[in-house]
Amino acid sequence: MTTQKKRLLLAAALGAAVAMPVTALRADNPLGTDSEFGDYTSYYEDDAWYDVSEWFDGNDYNPTDEAIGRWDDEKFDFADNATSTDQDNDWNQYSNYGYREGNDSDWFYDYYDDGYGTWDKHSYSIYDDVDDDGLYDSVATYRDTDGDGMYEDYDYFAFDAASEDKHNGKAHAQAKDQGRDKQKQMVSTPTTARGTVEKSKTVTVRDRTHLVVKVNQPGKGPIMVDLGPNRDEVQLSAGDKLYASGHGTNVGETPLLIATDATTDNGSITIDRNGKKYQGKIEKTKTVKFRGEDHQLAKINTDDDKTLMVDLGPKDKLDAKVTDGASVTVQGVPVKVKDRVVLMARQITHNGEKTTIAR
Numbered sequence: 001m002t003t004q005k006k007r008l009l010l011a012a013a014l015g016a017a018v019a020m021p022v023t024a025l026r027a028d029n030p031l032g033t034d035s036e037f038g039d040y041t042s043y044y045e046d047d048a049w050y051d052v053s054e055w056f057d058g059n060d061y062n063p064t065d066e067a068i069g070r071w072d073d074e075k076f077d078f079a080d081n082a083t084s085t086d087q088d089n090d091w092n093q094y095s096n097y098g099y100r101e102g103n104d105s106d107w108f109y110d111y112y113d114d115g116y117g118t119w120d121k122h123s124y125s126i127y128d129d130v131d132d133d134g135l136y137d138s139v140a141t142y143r144d145t146d147g148d149g150m151y152e153d154y155d156y157f158a159f160d161a162a163s164e165d166k167h168n169g170k171a172h173a174q175a176k177d178q179g180r181d182k183q184k185q186m187v188s189t190p191t192t193a194r195g196t197v198e199k200s201k202t203v204t205v206r207d208r209t210h211l212v213v214k215v216n217q218p219g220k221g222p223i224m225v226d227l228g229p230n231r232d233e234v235q236l237s238a239g240d241k242l243y244a245s246g247h248g249t250n251v252g253e254t255p256l257l258i259a260t261d262a263t264t265d266n267g268s269i270t271i272d273r274n275g276k277k278y279q280g281k282i283e284k285t286k287t288v289k290f291r292g293e294d295h296q297l298a299k300i301n302t303d304d305d306k307t308l309m310v311d312l313g314p315k316d317k318l319d320a321k322v323t324d325g326a327s328v329t330v331q332g333v334p335v336k337v338k339d340r341v342v343l344m345a346r347q348i349t350h351n352g353e354k355t356t357i358a359r
Contacts, residue, residue, distance in 0.1 A: 043159040043337045044288055044295075096132075097251050108212050108224050111204040112251045116275060116333045117258060118346070119247040121188060122147060127333055128179075130158075130171045135336040138172060140179040144188035154183045159335045159342075191248030193223045193257050197240045202230050207276055212256075215242055225257045228271035241265050274331035274347040279303045282326045287315055298322060300330065310343045317358040320350045332357075 097112035115126040116136070123143045127136040138158045142151035156176040195217035203212045203226075211230040216222050225244050227234065236242070244262040248255065262269040280302035287294050296312040310330050312318055322328065332345040345357045 043157075043335075044290055105201055107199055107214055108201065108254065109203065109251060114205050114210075114226065114258065116273070116346075117247065117249075118273075119258070119260065121190070124151070124186070124188065124247060127335070128175055130175050133336070135334055135341060137336055138175060140176075142183055142186060142188075147188075149187050149189045151183050151186050151188055154180055156180075159337050187248075190245045191257050192243070192245045193217060193225050193259075194243045195220075195223075195241070197236050197238055197242055198222065199238065200236050211236070213242065215244070223255060223257055225259050225262070227259050227262055227269060228273055231270075234269055236264070272331075275333050277329055277331050278308055278343070279329045280306075280308070280327070282322055282324055282328060283307075284324060285322055296322065300328065308343055309340065310345050312345050312348060313357040313359050318355070320348050320353070320355040322348070322350065326350060 097109045099106055100110045103110055113129070115128060117124065117126045119125075121144070123141060125139055125141040128138050128140065129135060130137040137160055138156060141153075141155045141157075143153040143155075144150060145152050156172075156179055158172050193215045195215045198214045198216050200211060200213040202209045204210075205226075209230045211227045211234060213225050213227065213236055214222050215225050225242070227244070242262060242264055244257060244259040246260040247258045249258055250256065259271060260273070262271060278300065280300045282298050283301050284299045286297045286299075288297055289295070294315040296315040296318055298310045298312055300308045300310055302308060308330070310332070312320075312322065312330075320328075327350075329349040330343060330345045331347045332343045334341050335344050336342075344359075347357060348355050
């Protein structure tokens, strides 16, 4: 079946919200100036970022042609790229959804991009790979400030300043406008599914494999439910009862429930949406400025002899006491800042204690 080259739609099917006013775009600011958070600027302040690039010198960071955590010569080479077995950050299907050729299990897609969304009852953040290079370039955040079920506030932020690049600037401006349009159709109230499982399949979601089930709901019809990264201990068969709640979205024209909680007759299902795990030791830590706020960065040498640059979020909100030499497990979202890959940590585990990163 032909692969569908369409971008992931993130609009929920119910509700409406009041549209935010759109500020005219200016030549010197491709994304407009209607929100400080939405200003088109570099993620880290320039001086701090250059200090970081010097600090992570030599063979210590990963250019965007390589997989996050991969040890290489730090130089992009088209010949190497063409023959490399590394496809974590190079393949061209990251932001699409569709089917693999020869697969007749077409009740739901074989792959899609979930954008590493973070959702609760009052806010929703979703990452976007604007240029389809396998790394996230921006994040959009929706907030229900008064708890009425509608998202009143919308912020867009580009991690990589590319105002001098007309193509990138135009792509970000389009992404920002699309996100604002989606705000009108989104609701902050939980979406639920209750019924029996009809089918299940594993689906490729970027660097992970998710379990997706089709649930028949009495009187409501079927709904697709993403239960997060597939785990061997989660076994669902046709006829099993399932209750799930989370955030409703669309993949193409197919409604999908991104479950944050789920239970069966056998008990609750643990759903971990914090991203891929990396284990290792902290070699160094450094504090850098992000829009006037101190962020804690860490250079982590992983157990398989690779190196990660990790942003642990605002330093004054980091409960975990990270020190040089500490053994940690980090989970997060790989984003592109300048020409480097930075893992935006969503959770860190140290001495057996898990800490959610406050951003």
